[in-house]
Structures are given as C-alpha cells and as structure tokens.
Amino acid sequence: MIRMSINTEVRPADTEGIARAAELLRQGELVALPTETVYGIAADARNGEAVSKIFVAKGRPQDNPLIVHVTGPEMLHGLVSEVPERAQLLMAAFCPGPLTIIMPRGPEVAAECCAGLDTVGIRMPSHPVARAVIEASGCAFAAPSANLSGKPSPTNAPDVFTDMDGRLPLILDGGECDWGVESTVVSVVGEKPTLFRPGHITLEDLERALGEEVEVSKAILEKLPEGAVVRSPGMKYKHYAPKADVTLLDGTFEQFKAYVDAHAAEDPSCLCFTGEAEKLGVPCVEYGREGDGADQAKHIFRSLRALDEQGDAVVYARCPQKDGLSMAVYNRLIRAAAFRVIKL
Ligand code: TXA
Ligand code: MG
Numbered sequence: 001m002i003r004m005s006i007n008t009e010v011r012p013a014d015t016e017g018i019a020r021a022a023e024l025l026r027q028g029e030l031v032a033l034p035t036e037t038v039y040g041i042a043a044d045a046r047n048g049e050a051v052s053k054i055f056v057a058k059g060r061p062q063d064n065p066l067i068v069h070v071t072g073p074e075m076l077h078g079l080v081s082e083v084p085e086r087a088q089l090l091m092a093a094f095c096p097g098p099l100t101i102i103m104p105r106g107p108e109v110a111a112e113c114c115a116g117l118d119t120v121g122i123r124m125p126s127h128p129v130a131r132a133v134i135e136a137s138g139c140a141f142a143a144p145s146a147n148l149s150g151k152p153s154p155t156n157a158p159d160v161f162t163d164m165d166g167r168l169p170l171i172l173d174g175g176e177c178d179w180g181v182e183s184t185v186v187s188v189v190g191e192k193p194t195l196f197r198p199g200h201i202t203l204e205d206l207e208r209a210l211g212e213e214v215e216v217s218k219a220i221l222e223k224l225p226e227g228a229v230v231r232s233p234g235m236k237y238k239h240y241a242p243k244a245d246v247t248l249l250d251g252t253f254e255q256f257k258a259y260v261d262a263h264a265a266e267d268p269s270c271l272c273f274t275g276e277a278e279k280l281g282v283p284c285v286e287y288g289r290e291g292d293g294a295d296q297a298k299h300i301f302r303s304l305r306a307l308d309e310q311g312d313a314v315v316y317a318r319c320p321q322k323d324g325l326s327m328a329v330y331n332r333l334i335r336a337a338a339f340r341v342i343k344l
Contacts (some may be wrong), residue, residue: 004289006168018136019136023137026139029168030042031169032178034130034321036097040130041057041144043141045110057164060129063233067142067143068120070140071096073095073124075140079140086210097125097201100120101122102232105159113142119187129174146163148163153179156175181199183200184200194217195217223339240304242304244312244314246338248337248342249341249342256272256318256344262286268282269283271286271303271317276318291326319333
C-alpha cells in the first residue's frame with residue numbers, strides 16, 4: 001500500500017501557531033506540542049477517528065492506552081465517571097503539573113484512548129503552550145509522548161521532527177521541556193493507590209499528599225515474568241531504546257572504569273555522569289550530575305538519542321540511584337537497557 005506522506009510544518013508556539021494548532025485539533029488532525037515533561041502528539045480525546053491517527057503516526061500497539069489532557073477539574077465532566085477523594089487530594093497538591101491520575105472512565109472519552117480499560121488517565125499540564133491549545137480549541141486532548149513507539153521521548157522540537165516528519169501536519173516549537181521525563185502515573189481506582197510510572201512527582205510526594213502508603217507497581221523496577229498481568233500496559237514494552245546494546249553497570253565510578261577498561265576489545269562507549277567523560281578514555285555521552293535526579297531526568301532522553309547519532313553499538317551506562325527522583329531515571333534506563341543490569 002502506498003501511503004501519502006503528510007507535509008509536516010514546524011512553527012513557533014506563538015499566537016498564530018497556537019490558533020493553527022487549535023484549528024487542526026478541531027478538524028480531527030494531530031498536532032505535536034510541548035508540555036513541561038516531554039513533547040506530546042495531541043488529538044481531540046472525544047474523536048475516535050482522530051485518536052486512531054495517533055497510533056498510526058507512532059506505530060503504537062493498540063493495547064497501550066493514552067492520557068487525556070485538560071486545563072483543570074472543571075473540564076472533567078463526561079471524561080471521568082467519578083472523581084475519587086484521593087484524586088481530589090492529588091489534584092489539590094500537584095495540578096497543574098507532571099502528574100497523571102488514573103480514574104474511572106466517563107462516557108465521552110473515545111474508546112480508542114482507553115484500550116478496552118474502564119479507566120482513563122487524566123493529566124493537567126502546566127506548560128503554557130499545552131494549556132493555550134486546550135483553551136483555544138476547547139478540546140481535551142489525548143496525547144502520548146511524540147516519539148516513534150519504542151524510541152526515547154522527545155524533549156525538543158527537532159527531536160520530534162526526526163521521528164514525526166511526514167506523519168502529522170504540525171509541530172509547535174516551544175523550546176526545551178523543563179522536566180525531561182514523562183509524568184508520574186498513579187492510579188486511584190482499586191483498594192490502594194498505586195504508582196504505575198515514576199516521574200518528577202515522587203513516591204514520597206504522593207504519600208505525603210495522600211497521607212497513606214502508595215503501592216509501587218512491580219513493573220517499575222524490574223522485568224516482569226513472561227505472561228504476567230500488567231495493569232499499566234506501557235510498562236511492558238521495550239522502551240526508550242537507542243539502537244545500541246546498552247548495559248547498566250551498578251557500582252562506583254572506579255568499578256565502572258575498571259569494567260569498561262577490561263572490555264576495551266568491544267570498542268564500547270559510555271553513558272556517564274557529568275564530568276566523567278574525560279576520565280574514561282572512550283567515546284562518552286554525559287546524562288547529568290551524579291546523585292542529582294532532576295538534572296539526570298532533564299537530560300536522559302536527549303542523551304539516549306545522542307548515542308544513536310554517534311552510531312554507538314555497545315554502551316555501558318552508569319547506574320543512577322533507585323529512589324526519589326532518580327527512580328524515574330532508573331525506570332527509563334533499565335528499559336533502554338532491555339533490563340541488562342550488572343552489579344559490580
Ligand atoms: O508526561 C506525559 O505523561 C506525556 C505528555 C505528552 O503528557 N505523555 C505520555 O504518554 O508519556 P504515553 O502515552 O507515552 O505514556 C502513557 C503511560 C503509558 O505507560 C500507559 O500505559 C499509561 O500511561 N496509561 C495510560 N492510561 C492508562 C490507564 N487507563 N491505566 C493504566 N495505565 C495507563
Ligand atoms: Mg511514551
């Protein structure tokens with residue numbers, strides 16, 4: 001089958017750009033735009049045909065549900081069937097911001113968003129461009145990250161263009177994203193609140209706001225056995241993966257350097273912390289300061305893309321901490337590494 005390629009326009013996210021984005025959304029078309037976490041591909045969440053185009057543009061498996069974006073709780077009517085008390089606490093503490101709350105689904109959300117689930121992920125972005133597009137269009141929009149399925153999420157417009165050229169009509173360029181990893185996903189349906197994806201809002205932040213323990217979905221920090229039931233489908237895919245074979249090495253810098261030196265015959269490259277490249281003596285990409293989860297989160301996806309641009313084949317990566325904000329970085333990195341972690 002021959003598919004007509006779409007002409008993809010990149011425009012600044014100014015008043016005219018936002019008006020054009022709103023027009024396209026109302027017409028059932030796709031628009032890539034910045035949020036405070038990563039860039040997303042938006043479509044009117046009430047329009048099933050429009051939402052289907054997202055799956056085609058990304059090459060995304062149909063069983064992976066999308067997040068619906070609104071400006072505030074006043075837009076939730078019809079999108080959720082109920083706003084549980086825990087959701088109210090979380091919204092009061094963190095919205096607008098980098099948090100997605102899984103709630104019981106309402107009748108107006110296109111079935112295509114929810115992959116057959118009776119829940120829907122709701123997010124209230126703080127980014128002025130995402131908010132302006134919702135306001136100008138009047139549309140709650142469904143939006144996944146704006147990468148080809150399986151690739152690192154894009155944190156700037158040129159990276160969106162690399163993946164989406166010819167696949168959608170408009171990319172709004174709003175500069176670099178502030179946070180760099182996708183929103184924290186937490187479910188408030190079911191008996192206990194459950195963290196499905198770690199992000200800038202940490203487990204500790206959620207527990208403080210809710211005043212209770214939050215369960216951590218097993219899939220966050222380890223590979224699930226084949227056939228295990230995953231309550232948040234996105235966690236089961238190989239993800240964020242550069243073309244190289246990435247292995248995480250869990251240990252000190254000295255142990256890391258010794259391991260890389262011992263494997264010089266493989267001609268490896270390294271994904272390391274800021275300031276370490278010059279000490280390693282092989283091609284390196286740095287991804288943030290050691291122990292600084294926010295800095296690592298901001299740079300991790302661009303760094304994974306940089307590995308691809310360098311054409312590296314074997315990559316050894318420094319392992320971040322597994323708690324606090326670094327939990328989000330560790331979660332993305334073990335997927336980029338197809339769960340290959342070596343304890344030094
Ligand atoms: O920061 C973000 O959340 C970005 C920006 C664009 O808003 N969006 C994003 O969407 O990361 P996406 O589609 O790349 O990731 C959505 C994640 C997936 O892991 C998906 O499985 C999970 O959220 N998810 C969505 N709806 C769900 C639901 N009803 N139940 C469980 N998990 C859900
Ligand atoms: Mg994604």
